[in-house]
Amino acid sequence: xxxxxxxxxxxxxxxxxxxxxxxxxxxxxxxxxxxxxxxxxxxxxxxxxxxxxxxxxxxxxxxxxxxxxxxxxxxxxxxxxxxxxxxxxxxxxxxxxxxxxxxxxxxxxxxxxxxxxxxxxxxxxxxxxxxxxxxxxxxxxxxxxxxxxxxxxxxxxxxxxxxxxxxxxxxxxxxxxxxxxxxxxxxxxxxxxxxxxxxxxxxxxxxxxxxxxxxxxxxxxxxxxxxxxxxxxxxxxxxxxxxxxxxxxxxxxxxxxxxxxxxxxxxxxxxxxxxxxxxxxxxxxxxxxxxxxxxxxxxxxxxxxxxxxxxxxxxxxxxxxxxxxxxxxxxxxxxxxxxxxxxxxxxxxxxxxxxxxxxxxxxxxxxxxxxxxxxxxxxxxxxxxxxxxxxxxxxxxxxxxxxxxxxxxxxxxxxxxxxxxxxxxxxxxxxxxxxxxxxxxxxxxxxxxxxxxxxxxxxxxxxxxxxxxxxxxxxxxxxxxxxxxxxxxxxxxxxxxxxxxxxxxxxxxxxxxxxxxxxxxxxxxxxxxxxxxxxxxxxxxxxxxxxxxxxxxxxxxxxxxxxxxxxxxxxxxxxxxxxxxxxxxxxxxxxxxxxxxxxxxxxxxxxxxxxxxxxxxxxxxxxxxxxxxxxxxxxxxxxxxxxxxxxxxxxxxxxxxxxxxxxxxxxxxxxxxxxxxxxxxxxxxxxxxxxxxxxxxxxxxxxxxxxxxxxxxxxxxxxxxxxxxxxxxxxx
Numbered sequence: 014x015x016x017x018x019x020x021x022x023x024x025x026x027x028x029x030x031x032x033x034x035x036x037x038x039x040x041x042x043x044x045x046x047x048x049x050x051x052x053x054x055x056x057x058x059x060x061x062x063x064x065x066x067x068x069x070x071x072x073x074x075x076x077x078x079x080x081x082x083x084x085x086x087x088x089x090x091x092x093x094x095x096x097x098x099x100x101x102x103x104x105x106x107x108x109x110x111x112x113x114x115x116x117x118x119x120x121x122x123x124x125x126x127x128x129x130x131x132x133x134x135x136x137x138x139x140x141x142x143x144x145x146x147x148x149x150x151x152x153x154x155x156x157x158x159x160x161x162x163x164x165x166x167x168x169x170x171x172x173x174x175x176x177x178x179x180x181x182x183x184x185x186x187x188x189x190x191x192x193x194x195x196x197x198x199x200x201x202x203x204x205x206x207x208x209x210x211x212x213x214x215x216x217x218x219x220x221x222x223x224x225x226x227x228x229x230x231x232x233x234x235x236x237x238x239x240x241x242x243x244x245x246x247x248x249x250x251x252x253x254x255x256x257x258x259x260x261x262x263x264x265x266x267x268x269x270x271x272x273x274x275x276x277x278x279x280x281x282x283x284x285x286x287x288x289x290x291x292x293x294x295x296x297x298x299x300x301x302x303x304x305x306x307x308x309x310x311x312x313x314x315x316x317x318x319x320x321x322x323x324x325x326x327x328x329x330x331x332x333x334x335x336x337x338x339x340x341x342x343x344x345x346x347x348x349x350x351x352x353x354x355x356x357x358x359x360x361x362x363x364x365x366x367x368x369x370x371x372x373x374x375x376x377x378x379x380x381x382x383x384x385x386x387x388x389x390x391x392x393x394x395x396x397x398x399x400x401x402x403x404x405x406x407x408x409x410x411x412x413x414x415x416x417x418x419x420x421x422x423x424x425x426x427x428x429x430x431x432x433x434x435x436x437x438x439x440x441x442x443x444x445x446x447x448x449x450x451x452x453x454x455x456x457x458x459x460x461x462x463x464x465x466x467x468x469x470x471x472x473x474x475x476x477x478x479x480x481x482x483x484x485x486x487x488x489x490x491x492x493x494x495x496x497x498x499x500x501x502x503x504x505x506x507x508x509x510x511x512x513x514x515x516x517x518x519x520x521x522x523x524x525x526x527x528x529x530x531x532x533x534x535x536x537x538x539x540x541x542x543x544x545x546x547x548x549x550x551x552x553x554x555x556x557x558x559x560x561x562x563x564x565x566x567x568x569x570x571x572x573x574x575x576x577x578x579x580x581x582x583x584x585x586x587x588x589x590x591x592x593x594x595x596x597x598x599x600x601x602x603x604x605x606x607x608x609x610x611x612x613x614x615x616x617x618x619x620x621x622x623x624x625x626x627x628x629x630x631x632x633x634x635x636x637x638x639x640x641x642x643x644x645x646x647x648x649x650x651x652x653x654x655x656x657x658x659x660x661x662x663x664x665x666x667x668x669x670x671x672x673x674x675x676x677x678x679x680x681x682x683x684x685x686x687x688x689x690x691x692x693x694x695x696x697x698x699x700x701x702x703x704x705x706x707x708x709x710x711x712x713x714x715x716x717x718x719x720x721x722x723x724x725x726x727x728x729x730x731x732x733x734x735x736x737x738x739x740x741x742x743x744x745x
Contacts (some may be wrong), residue, residue: 031454032575045500050479053472053475053479057558058469060466061464061471062464066464069572072454072455073142075196075452075454075455076199077454078193078199078203078205078449079191079206080206080442080444080446081194081443082441082443084439086108086439087189113183115216116181116190117176117179117181123172124215124216125205126171126172127168129208131171132221136172137172137201137725138174143174145170151171156408175205178195180193181267192209194225195454202429202446202448207446213444214438214442233427234427236423239419242440243413246413250412253405253406268658283389283393293381297382300371300374320361325360351676353400365714391568415646421671457495486692486711489714492711494711495696497533498707498709500532500533500708500710502524503523503555503710503711503712505684505712505714512558515562522562523566530563531544533707544676545655545679546579546656546657546659546661546678547563547656547658547680547681548659548661548662548679548680550661550686551686551691552583553683554681554683554713555713556687557580557658561586563616565677568620569617573651573654574654575651575654576620577648577657577658578598578625578658579625579657581597581598581602581628581660582665583649583660584628585614586625587624590669592624594623595627596611597623597626598623598644599628600626602636610628623714631646637670642671645675657671662698669698677706677707678706679706679707679710680708681709681710683712684713
């Protein structure tokens with residue numbers, strides 16, 4: 014019985030009876046949380062539903078009027094000119110979002126308020142139950158008594174009230190939008206909704222015309238500036254052309270609108286002189302050719318000479334005939350001789366004239382040709398100078414063209430925007446608002462549903478917050494986070510008949526402790542440990558009842574078992590087993606040597622009990638002596654197993670003092686009891702003194718709504734742990 018206890022490594026332990034390696038499904042964990050806090054959830058949801066019903070009954074009926082408008086991305090144009098805004102701007106993704114924002118703009122709300130004159134009286138504010146400040150109310154029913162600042166403040170209040178009760182509902186996949194206004198007065202709701210839609214259309218038109226007016230003003234300023242620039246550039250061009258002697262005869266415009274000069278005066282002169290030079294050159298060549306061919310040819314070919322020669326021949330023939338018949342003195346003969354002499358002189362003169370004319374014609378043709386060539390040479394020099402000057406001239410010309418194009422474009426645009434706003438508005442009313450026949454709110458069903466959802470949301474938030482705050486052990490497998498082995502899970506039942514349930518071998522309590530006993534026997538290489546204590550973090554965690562139950566379970570298996578109530582500050586083992594707490598452990602620790610007289614037999618076979626005995630004033634001093642260790646050593650000789658019900662750890666030094674006298678410790682943890690931080694601190698205290706902790710026993714585990722440990726029963730604990738004279742006899 015005194016062989017040393019050799020614990021096996023935790024990873025070498027065989028599978029325990031309670032499966033601690035199966036992770037609980039996450040949905041089941043949530044269900045466990047809800048089930049544990051079901052009354053809190055029910056209370057919050059019930060309060061939310063009750064509040065929803067109360068609000069519904071107390072709420073003033075409200076009527077919602079609805080008008081439907083169509084907002085197209087582009088307007089229908091009746092002219093070919095474009096609007097001021099580019100046509101592709103309406104295709105932006107932000108178009109409809111912009112329109113929705115404009116529908117809820119304060120400027121539009123102000124237009125509606127002014128159109129309906131809602132601030133003329135207090136009726137609009139009274140309809141919604143709004144109490145204006147003292148200085149803003151109309152005491153005499155007239156706004157004439159208010160200052161300008163007060164009137165503006167009333168308008169702001171009316172606009173704010175209007176915006177709080179409007180709503181827009183775009184119809185998905187279409188250009189239709191529903192405009193809604195809600196108020197306690199159905200007629201007012203209709204009037205405001207229709208005015209809202211109409212003012213939205215009018216404001217849209219106003220913005221278009223305003224943009225056109227602004228554009229016209231801007232273009233007018235730009236046109237004036239461009240006109241001055243164009244005049245200046247044209248003046249510079251003319252002055253430069255005059256100073257440079259550039260005379261343009263013809264111009265044409267290219268495809269890109271540039272002015273190109275075709276002919277200048279110099280070019281025209283050169284062309285004309287070239288034509289004359291060609292003629293003069295031809296005349297000179299002909300004259301030179303005639304001169305080179307000889308005058309005889311010209312003489313022969315001359316018609317006058319031919320006639321004179323023919324007359325000379327005829328007269329010579331007549332003269333020969335008369336000389337043969339008459340003498341020299343014959344008068345007709347003398348007359349013919351005179352005629353013949355005259356013809357000879359004429360022929361000689363004509364031949365001389367022809368020769369002189371040929372030379373004269375040649376000289377004149379050559380002189381004219383030379384003169385024309387000289388003039389063309391001079392014009393060519395002028396053309397070169399003109400071409401050099403045309404570089405700067407073209408620069409001036411391009412500037413004139415550019416300014417003229419800009420001016421013409423802006424002038425055309427200025428004329429266009431005058432008619433660009435006459436197109437049909439892109440916003441139109443599809444359905445006008447009518448007087449609503451039934452109130453839109455309150456809706457009992459919707460309010461109840463919203464209250465239910467809100468209550469569930471609040472309950473979920475509260476439960477989540479409580480779960481975050483509450484770090485108690487809820488899942489038995491969480492003992493692994495403490496570095497402990499899970500020895501068993503003891504279910505919770507209602508009532509105090511714990512031992513009666515343990516004595517029933519068919520009960521779930523009995524089965525749970527048998528499973529814990531089995532797991533305990535698997536922790537060492539030789540079975541059950543010879544001695545161990547049960548402790549907990551604080552009182553009322555099921556430590557004492559578990560000590561009694563384990564002792565009974567061990568005794569049933571034939572092990573000679575002794576149960577020691579070491580919780581001498583508030584002993585309770587005797588109460589569970591019906592044994593008077595007159596003498597016991599306190600007597601032995603204070604010096605009594607009659608051990609047999611301190612032991613009491615129970616009705617359970619193989620089970621002996623040593624009660625706590627009288628309550629001492631100095632329990633820690635009693636455990637600090639060697640008497641408790643000697644007691645455990647002696648009892649190991651007499652019994653197979655020694656079970657010690659030790660005090661709790663919280664605030665006491667008893668367990669660290671007695672832990673080294675036994676083989677190990679079974680740490681009892683109440684499910685949903687002590688915070689994990691407290692448990693961890695207590696276990697750390699045990700490890701500091703080198704105490705061996707076999708594992709943890711989870712008690713008061715609620716199985717309803719859970720799965721994984723197989724218990725449908727449990728037992729409840731209602732014990733108070735006291736110290737001193739007022740300590741109760743019943744303790745867990």
